[in-house]
Amino acid sequence: DTEVTQTPKHLVMGMTNKKSLKCEQHMGHRAMYWYKQKAKKPPELMFVYSYEKLSINESVPSRFSPECPNSSLLNLHLHALQPEDSALYLCASSHGGRNEKLFFGSGTQLSVL
Amino acid sequence: TQLLEQSPQFLSIQEGENLTVYCNSSSVFSSLQWYRQEPGEGPVLLVTVVTGGEVKKLKRLTFQFGDARKDSSLHITAAQPGDTGLYLCAGAAGPYNQGGKLIFGQGTELSVKP
Numbered sequence: 001d002t003e004v005t006q007t008p009k010h011l012v013m014g015m016t017n018k019k020s021l022k023c024e025q026h027m028g029h030r031a032m033y034w035y036k037q038k039a040k041k042p043p044e045l046m047f048v049y050s051y052e053k054l055s056i057n058e059s060v061p062s063r064f065s066p067e068c069p070n071s072s073l074l075n076l077h078l079h080a081l082q083p084e085d086s087a088l089y090l091c092a093s094s095h096g097g098r099n100e101k102l103f104f105g106s107g108t109q110l111s112v113l
Numbered sequence: 114t115q116l117l118e119q120s121p122q123f124l125s126i127q128e129g130e131n132l133t134v135y136c137n138s139s140s141v142f143s144s145l146q147w148y149r150q151e152p153g154e155g156p157v158l159l160v161t162v163v164t165g166g167e168v169k170k171l172k173r174l175t176f177q178f179g180d181a182r183k184d185s186s187l188h189i190t191a192a193q194p195g196d197t198g199l200y201l202c203a204g205a206a207g208p209y210n211q212g213g214k215l216i217f218g219q220g221t222e223l224s225v226k227p
Contacts, residue, residue: 042217090155100205100215104155
Protein backbone atom coordinates (compact mmCIF):
# COMPACT_ATOMS: atom_id res chain seq x y z
CA ASP A 1 0.00 0.00 0.00
CA THR A 2 1.74 3.19 -1.21
CA GLU A 3 -1.17 5.55 -0.78
CA VAL A 4 -1.92 8.49 1.41
CA THR A 5 -5.69 8.71 1.78
CA GLN A 6 -7.41 12.00 2.57
CA THR A 7 -11.04 12.60 3.43
CA PRO A 8 -13.20 14.37 2.55
CA LYS A 9 -12.18 15.24 -1.02
CA HIS A 10 -14.29 18.41 -0.98
CA LEU A 11 -15.54 20.48 1.96
CA VAL A 12 -17.66 23.61 2.11
CA MET A 13 -18.00 25.26 5.49
CA GLY A 14 -19.21 28.48 7.02
CA MET A 15 -17.02 30.72 9.15
CA THR A 16 -18.68 29.51 12.36
CA ASN A 17 -18.44 25.79 11.61
CA LYS A 18 -16.09 23.23 13.12
CA LYS A 19 -14.84 20.51 10.80
CA SER A 20 -11.95 18.05 10.58
CA LEU A 21 -9.77 16.83 7.75
CA LYS A 22 -8.43 13.29 7.97
CA CYS A 23 -5.34 11.62 6.56
CA GLU A 24 -4.18 8.01 6.73
CA GLN A 25 -1.11 6.11 5.53
CA HIS A 26 -0.03 2.49 6.02
CA MET A 27 3.50 2.69 4.63
CA GLY A 28 5.13 2.73 8.06
CA HIS A 29 6.23 6.34 7.53
CA ARG A 30 7.21 8.18 10.72
CA ALA A 31 6.81 11.75 9.47
CA MET A 32 3.50 13.28 8.42
CA TYR A 33 2.76 16.75 7.11
CA TRP A 34 0.02 19.24 6.41
CA TYR A 35 0.43 21.61 3.47
CA LYS A 36 -1.83 24.38 2.17
CA GLN A 37 -1.87 25.09 -1.55
CA LYS A 38 -3.49 27.93 -3.46
CA ALA A 39 -4.25 27.48 -7.16
CA LYS A 40 -1.14 27.24 -9.38
CA LYS A 41 1.15 27.98 -6.41
CA PRO A 42 3.56 25.63 -4.60
CA PRO A 43 2.45 23.87 -1.41
CA GLU A 44 3.10 25.84 1.78
CA LEU A 45 4.17 23.84 4.82
CA MET A 46 1.88 24.15 7.84
CA PHE A 47 2.79 21.39 10.30
CA VAL A 48 5.18 18.45 10.59
CA TYR A 49 4.78 15.48 12.91
CA SER A 50 7.80 13.31 13.51
CA TYR A 51 7.28 10.08 15.45
CA GLU A 52 3.81 11.32 16.44
CA LYS A 53 5.16 14.53 17.96
CA LEU A 54 4.68 17.99 16.51
CA SER A 55 8.14 19.05 15.30
CA ILE A 56 7.36 22.04 13.07
CA ASN A 57 4.55 24.61 13.26
CA GLU A 58 5.03 27.26 10.59
CA SER A 59 3.32 29.98 12.65
CA VAL A 60 -0.08 28.75 11.58
CA PRO A 61 -3.11 30.56 13.11
CA SER A 62 -4.73 28.73 16.02
CA ARG A 63 -7.94 28.24 14.05
CA PHE A 64 -6.02 25.30 12.52
CA SER A 65 -5.31 22.58 15.08
CA PRO A 66 -3.38 19.43 14.09
CA GLU A 67 -3.61 16.09 15.83
CA CYS A 68 -1.68 12.85 15.35
CA PRO A 69 -3.58 10.06 17.18
CA ASN A 70 -1.11 7.38 16.04
CA SER A 71 1.64 6.81 13.50
CA SER A 72 -0.84 6.14 10.68
CA LEU A 73 -3.34 8.95 11.23
CA LEU A 74 -3.20 12.72 10.99
CA ASN A 75 -6.08 15.11 11.54
CA LEU A 76 -6.51 18.83 10.98
CA HIS A 77 -9.25 20.42 13.04
CA LEU A 78 -10.76 23.60 11.63
CA HIS A 79 -12.67 26.24 13.56
CA ALA A 80 -13.74 29.79 12.76
CA LEU A 81 -12.00 29.86 9.41
CA GLN A 82 -11.88 32.86 7.09
CA PRO A 83 -12.70 32.93 3.36
CA GLU A 84 -8.98 33.41 2.61
CA ASP A 85 -8.38 29.97 4.13
CA SER A 86 -10.06 28.42 1.10
CA ALA A 87 -7.43 26.23 -0.56
CA LEU A 88 -6.35 22.67 -1.31
CA TYR A 89 -5.11 21.06 1.90
CA LEU A 90 -2.58 18.34 1.28
CA CYS A 91 -1.39 15.65 3.64
CA ALA A 92 1.95 13.96 3.00
CA SER A 93 4.13 11.36 4.64
CA SER A 94 7.79 10.31 4.46
CA HIS A 95 10.15 7.84 6.04
CA GLY A 96 11.57 10.64 8.15
CA GLY A 97 15.09 10.39 6.77
CA ARG A 98 17.37 13.03 5.33
CA ASN A 99 16.18 13.16 1.74
CA GLU A 100 12.51 13.42 2.65
CA LYS A 101 10.75 12.01 -0.40
CA LEU A 102 7.16 13.00 0.17
CA PHE A 103 4.13 10.91 -0.69
CA PHE A 104 1.14 13.20 -1.06
CA GLY A 105 -2.54 12.51 -0.75
CA SER A 106 -5.03 13.88 -3.29
CA GLY A 107 -5.97 16.68 -0.94
CA THR A 108 -9.14 18.22 0.44
CA GLN A 109 -10.47 21.16 -1.56
CA LEU A 110 -11.82 23.50 1.11
CA SER A 111 -14.16 26.39 0.50
CA VAL A 112 -14.98 28.76 3.35
CA LEU A 113 -18.12 30.84 2.82
CA THR B 114 16.65 31.91 4.05
CA GLN B 115 16.98 29.22 1.41
CA LEU B 116 15.10 29.89 -1.82
CA LEU B 117 14.60 27.94 -5.02
CA GLU B 118 13.93 29.99 -8.12
CA GLN B 119 12.11 28.04 -10.77
CA SER B 120 11.75 29.19 -14.37
CA PRO B 121 9.83 29.63 -16.49
CA GLN B 122 6.63 30.02 -14.47
CA PHE B 123 4.41 29.31 -17.46
CA LEU B 124 5.12 27.36 -20.63
CA SER B 125 2.71 26.66 -23.48
CA ILE B 126 4.06 24.53 -26.32
CA GLN B 127 2.93 22.31 -29.17
CA GLU B 128 3.06 18.54 -29.02
CA GLY B 129 6.45 17.26 -30.16
CA GLU B 130 8.48 20.24 -28.96
CA ASN B 131 11.29 20.00 -26.42
CA LEU B 132 11.47 22.08 -23.24
CA THR B 133 13.68 22.70 -20.22
CA VAL B 134 12.67 23.85 -16.75
CA TYR B 135 15.29 25.30 -14.42
CA CYS B 136 15.56 25.35 -10.66
CA ASN B 137 18.28 27.57 -9.17
CA SER B 138 19.47 28.54 -5.71
CA SER B 139 22.41 30.19 -4.00
CA SER B 140 22.22 27.49 -1.32
CA VAL B 141 23.48 23.92 -1.33
CA PHE B 142 20.91 21.15 -0.97
CA SER B 143 21.50 17.56 0.14
CA SER B 144 19.05 16.44 -2.54
CA LEU B 145 16.63 17.87 -5.05
CA GLN B 146 13.32 16.39 -6.03
CA TRP B 147 10.97 16.97 -8.94
CA TYR B 148 7.22 16.56 -8.59
CA ARG B 149 4.39 16.74 -11.11
CA GLN B 150 0.89 17.77 -10.08
CA GLU B 151 -2.35 17.52 -12.02
CA PRO B 152 -5.38 19.70 -11.19
CA GLY B 153 -7.26 18.50 -8.10
CA GLU B 154 -4.55 16.00 -7.16
CA GLY B 155 -1.51 16.00 -4.91
CA PRO B 156 2.04 16.26 -6.29
CA VAL B 157 3.61 12.99 -7.39
CA LEU B 158 7.34 12.45 -7.02
CA LEU B 159 9.11 11.98 -10.37
CA VAL B 160 12.73 11.72 -9.29
CA THR B 161 15.25 12.52 -6.57
CA VAL B 162 18.81 13.59 -7.41
CA VAL B 163 21.41 13.37 -4.68
CA THR B 164 24.92 13.49 -6.13
CA GLY B 165 26.39 16.63 -7.73
CA GLY B 166 26.50 16.22 -11.51
CA GLU B 167 23.99 13.38 -11.41
CA VAL B 168 21.82 12.77 -14.47
CA LYS B 169 18.68 10.63 -14.31
CA LYS B 170 16.39 9.65 -17.15
CA LEU B 171 12.73 8.72 -16.91
CA LYS B 172 11.51 7.87 -20.41
CA ARG B 173 11.38 11.27 -22.20
CA LEU B 174 12.33 13.21 -19.05
CA THR B 175 15.96 13.97 -18.17
CA PHE B 176 16.87 15.40 -14.79
CA GLN B 177 20.23 16.90 -13.90
CA PHE B 178 21.69 18.03 -10.57
CA GLY B 179 24.35 20.72 -10.75
CA ASP B 180 27.94 19.91 -9.75
CA ALA B 181 27.69 22.24 -6.74
CA ARG B 182 24.24 20.87 -5.76
CA LYS B 183 22.69 24.34 -6.03
CA ASP B 184 20.67 23.91 -9.21
CA SER B 185 18.76 21.37 -11.24
CA SER B 186 17.05 21.09 -14.59
CA LEU B 187 14.26 19.03 -16.12
CA HIS B 188 14.32 18.46 -19.86
CA ILE B 189 11.36 16.93 -21.68
CA THR B 190 11.87 15.58 -25.19
CA ALA B 191 8.98 15.45 -27.66
CA ALA B 192 6.38 16.71 -25.21
CA GLN B 193 2.93 15.15 -25.25
CA PRO B 194 -0.44 16.50 -24.01
CA GLY B 195 -0.21 14.01 -21.11
CA ASP B 196 2.82 15.94 -19.84
CA THR B 197 0.56 18.90 -19.02
CA GLY B 198 0.65 19.84 -15.34
CA LEU B 199 2.41 21.82 -12.63
CA TYR B 200 6.06 20.84 -12.23
CA LEU B 201 7.64 21.56 -8.86
CA CYS B 202 11.25 21.31 -7.79
CA ALA B 203 11.95 20.88 -4.09
CA GLY B 204 15.22 20.93 -2.19
CA ALA B 205 15.96 19.11 1.03
CA ALA B 206 18.20 21.00 3.44
CA GLY B 207 18.10 18.49 6.25
CA PRO B 208 15.92 15.96 8.05
CA TYR B 209 12.63 17.24 9.42
CA ASN B 210 13.21 15.86 12.87
CA GLN B 211 16.24 18.13 13.12
CA GLY B 212 14.40 21.20 11.88
CA GLY B 213 15.12 20.67 8.21
CA LYS B 214 12.54 21.49 5.58
CA LEU B 215 11.68 20.73 2.00
CA ILE B 216 11.90 24.02 0.09
CA PHE B 217 9.61 24.24 -2.97
CA GLY B 218 10.22 26.30 -6.07
CA GLN B 219 7.38 28.44 -7.40
CA GLY B 220 6.39 25.83 -9.97
CA THR B 221 6.18 25.70 -13.75
CA GLU B 222 2.73 25.44 -15.29
CA LEU B 223 3.20 23.42 -18.50
CA SER B 224 0.54 23.19 -21.18
CA VAL B 225 1.17 20.93 -24.17
CA LYS B 226 -1.30 21.44 -27.00
CA PRO B 227 -2.10 18.69 -29.50
